[in-house]
Amino acid sequence: MAGSANDGTDVRAAVERFNEGFNAKDIQAVMQCMTEDCIFESTAPPDGGRFTGQEAVRSCFQSFFESSPEAEFEGEEMFVAADRCVVRWVYRYGDGATAGHVRGVDVIRVRNGKVAEKLAYVKG
Numbered sequence: 001m002a003g004s005a006n007d008g009t010d011v012r013a014a015v016e017r018f019n020e021g022f023n024a025k026d027i028q029a030v031m032q033c034m035t036e037d038c039i040f041e042s043t044a045p046p047d048g049g050r051f052t053g054q055e056a057v058r059s060c061f062q063s064f065f066e067s068s069p070e071a072e073f074e075g076e077e078m079f080v081a082a083d084r085c086v087v088r089w090v091y092r093y094g095d096g097a098t099a100g101h102v103r104g105v106d107v108i109r110v111r112n113g114k115v116a117e118k119l120a121y122v123k124g
Helices: 009-023 027-032 054-067
Strands: 034-041 050-052 072-081 084-093 100-111 114-122
Touching (some): 009 027, 009 072, 009 084, 009 100, 027 034, 027 054, 034 054
Parallel strands (some): 034 114
Antiparallel strands (some): 034 050
16 A cells, blocks of 8 residues: 555655755755654764754755755666664765765665654764
């Protein structure tokens, strides 16, 4: 049965909506994809920054969008287990001589069709 809680379709769809909004740098779309009590943990060393709730997460993402207008995340692989989703990605930034990339993973928890928790990790 399509979209049942057991097959991961709803979790995958929620994460794909979130990722589309994020790559479009559409803060409204991104935040509509997240729960009110959402959590984001960034990749900042050594343990990542932790942002809790719509206001804090919105501010963090908005700052990222403004400081990195050329940034783009390319999903390499996604798999779902129950309410969790793991996305392996490449983050590309800069232009010309300043272009670069880093690879990482997001561990995401979805609740009621929205991203409740996004924990980001990078190689490095």
